[in-house]
Amino acid sequence: MNKNCKHCHQNFDARRRNHLYCTLSCKTLASYKRNNYRYVSGHYQKDNMLPEIQESSLAVSQLENDSKPKMLEANKQTINFKSVSNAAIGSVAADTVSYGLKKMLAPQSLPATKGDFERLKNDMEELKRLLFQSKNGF
Numbered sequence: 319m320n321k322n323c324k325h326c327h328q329n330f331d332a333r334r335r336n337h338l339y340c341t342l343s344c345k346t347l348a349s350y351k352r353n354n355y356r357y358v359s360g361h362y363q364k365d366n367m368l369p370e371i372q373e374s375s376l377a378v379s380q381l382e383n384d385s386k387p388k389m390l391e392a393n394k395q396t397i398n399f400k401s402v403s404n405a406a407i408g409s410v411a412a413d414t415v416s417y418g419l420k421k422m423l424a425p426q427s428l429p430a431t432k433g434d435f436e437r438l439k440n441d442m443e444e445l446k447r448l449l450f451q452s453k454n455g456f
Protein backbone atom coordinates (compact mmCIF):
# COMPACT_ATOMS: atom_id res chain seq x y z
CA MET A 319 0.00 0.00 0.00
CA ASN A 320 1.42 3.37 -0.94
CA LYS A 321 1.56 5.96 1.79
CA ASN A 322 3.39 9.17 2.58
CA CYS A 323 5.69 9.04 5.56
CA LYS A 324 4.30 11.10 8.42
CA HIS A 325 7.77 12.46 9.18
CA CYS A 326 9.66 12.99 5.90
CA HIS A 327 6.54 12.97 3.68
CA GLN A 328 8.19 10.64 1.17
CA ASN A 329 6.14 8.03 -0.56
CA PHE A 330 6.75 4.51 0.74
CA ASP A 331 5.22 1.08 0.58
CA ALA A 332 3.51 0.33 3.89
CA ARG A 333 3.50 -3.35 4.71
CA ARG A 334 0.74 -2.84 7.24
CA ARG A 335 -2.16 -0.46 7.35
CA ASN A 336 -1.00 1.12 10.59
CA HIS A 337 2.50 1.96 9.39
CA LEU A 338 2.95 5.72 9.48
CA TYR A 339 6.67 6.14 8.86
CA CYS A 340 8.88 4.95 6.01
CA THR A 341 11.76 3.87 8.22
CA LEU A 342 12.53 3.23 11.86
CA SER A 343 14.68 6.34 11.82
CA CYS A 344 11.74 8.49 10.70
CA LYS A 345 9.65 6.98 13.46
CA THR A 346 12.33 7.75 16.03
CA LEU A 347 12.90 11.28 14.77
CA ALA A 348 9.18 11.98 14.80
CA SER A 349 9.02 10.81 18.38
CA TYR A 350 11.93 13.06 19.32
CA LYS A 351 10.18 15.95 17.67
CA ARG A 352 6.92 15.24 19.54
CA ASN A 353 8.73 15.10 22.87
CA ASN A 354 10.89 18.19 22.39
CA TYR A 355 14.22 16.49 22.04
CA ARG A 356 16.89 18.48 20.33
CA TYR A 357 20.10 17.54 18.62
CA VAL A 358 23.21 18.38 20.63
CA SER A 359 26.66 17.39 19.36
CA GLY A 360 26.24 13.76 18.38
CA HIS A 361 23.03 12.79 20.11
CA TYR A 362 19.52 13.85 20.97
CA GLN A 363 18.71 15.27 24.36
CA LYS A 364 15.40 16.01 25.94
CA ASP A 365 14.81 19.69 26.45
CA ASN A 366 14.45 20.68 30.05
CA MET A 367 11.71 22.92 31.27
CA LEU A 368 11.66 26.36 29.77
CA PRO A 369 14.28 28.58 31.41
CA GLU A 370 11.62 31.15 32.29
CA ILE A 371 9.80 28.60 34.41
CA GLN A 372 12.96 27.57 36.22
CA GLU A 373 13.75 31.20 36.99
CA SER A 374 10.21 31.74 38.20
CA SER A 375 10.52 28.87 40.64
CA LEU A 376 13.60 30.44 42.14
CA ALA A 377 12.03 33.80 42.70
CA VAL A 378 8.76 32.47 44.05
CA SER A 379 10.57 30.48 46.71
CA GLN A 380 11.62 33.82 48.12
CA LEU A 381 7.99 34.86 48.57
CA GLU A 382 7.30 32.21 51.16
CA ASN A 383 8.72 34.25 54.03
CA ASP A 384 5.50 35.64 55.43
CA SER A 385 2.27 34.56 53.79
CA LYS A 386 3.31 30.92 53.18
CA PRO A 387 0.58 29.71 50.85
CA LYS A 388 0.05 25.95 51.12
CA MET A 389 1.07 25.50 47.52
CA LEU A 390 4.54 26.81 48.27
CA GLU A 391 4.92 24.69 51.37
CA ALA A 392 4.07 21.58 49.41
CA ASN A 393 6.96 22.07 47.03
CA LYS A 394 9.23 24.94 47.86
CA GLN A 395 11.78 24.51 45.12
CA THR A 396 9.78 23.68 42.03
CA ILE A 397 6.61 25.59 41.47
CA ASN A 398 5.37 24.87 38.00
CA PHE A 399 3.10 27.66 36.89
CA LYS A 400 1.43 25.38 34.40
CA SER A 401 -0.10 23.57 37.35
CA VAL A 402 -1.48 26.68 39.00
CA SER A 403 -5.23 26.47 38.68
CA ASN A 404 -5.74 30.15 38.05
CA ALA A 405 -3.88 31.09 34.89
CA ALA A 406 -3.91 34.74 35.90
CA ILE A 407 -1.62 34.01 38.80
CA GLY A 408 0.85 32.31 36.52
CA SER A 409 0.98 35.22 34.15
CA VAL A 410 1.33 37.84 36.86
CA ALA A 411 4.07 35.77 38.39
CA ALA A 412 5.86 35.27 35.11
CA ASP A 413 5.72 38.99 34.29
CA THR A 414 6.93 39.98 37.71
CA VAL A 415 9.68 37.47 37.81
CA SER A 416 11.02 37.97 34.33
CA TYR A 417 11.02 41.73 34.80
CA GLY A 418 12.72 41.45 38.15
CA LEU A 419 15.30 38.96 36.98
CA LYS A 420 16.18 41.02 33.95
CA LYS A 421 16.94 43.89 36.28
CA MET A 422 18.91 41.76 38.67
CA LEU A 423 20.78 39.57 36.21
CA ALA A 424 21.63 42.21 33.67
CA PRO A 425 22.16 45.40 35.65
CA GLN A 426 24.72 46.67 33.17
CA SER A 427 22.28 46.61 30.27
CA LEU A 428 19.28 47.84 32.23
CA PRO A 429 20.32 50.00 35.15
CA ALA A 430 17.81 49.49 37.94
CA THR A 431 16.38 52.62 39.45
CA LYS A 432 14.58 53.09 42.73
CA GLY A 433 11.35 53.14 40.72
CA ASP A 434 12.08 49.73 39.27
CA PHE A 435 12.45 48.20 42.69
CA GLU A 436 9.26 49.88 43.86
CA ARG A 437 7.46 48.43 40.87
CA LEU A 438 8.91 44.99 41.51
CA LYS A 439 7.91 45.17 45.15
CA ASN A 440 4.34 46.12 44.23
CA ASP A 441 4.17 43.29 41.73
CA MET A 442 5.40 40.83 44.33
CA GLU A 443 2.73 42.06 46.76
CA GLU A 444 0.09 41.55 44.08
CA LEU A 445 1.40 38.05 43.45
CA LYS A 446 1.30 37.17 47.12
CA ARG A 447 -2.26 38.49 47.31
CA LEU A 448 -3.32 36.33 44.36
CA LEU A 449 -1.68 33.25 45.81
CA PHE A 450 -3.37 33.90 49.14
CA GLN A 451 -6.77 34.29 47.47
CA SER A 452 -6.21 31.11 45.54
CA LYS A 453 -5.36 29.23 48.73
CA ASN A 454 -8.61 30.40 50.27
CA GLY A 455 -10.67 29.52 47.22
CA PHE A 456 -11.48 33.15 46.39
Ligand SMILES: [Zn+2]
Pocket residue numbers: 323324325326327328339340341344
Ligand atom coordinates in the same frame (compact mmCIF):
# COMPACT_ATOMS: atom_id res chain seq x y z
ZN1 LIG B 1 10.21 9.00 6.37
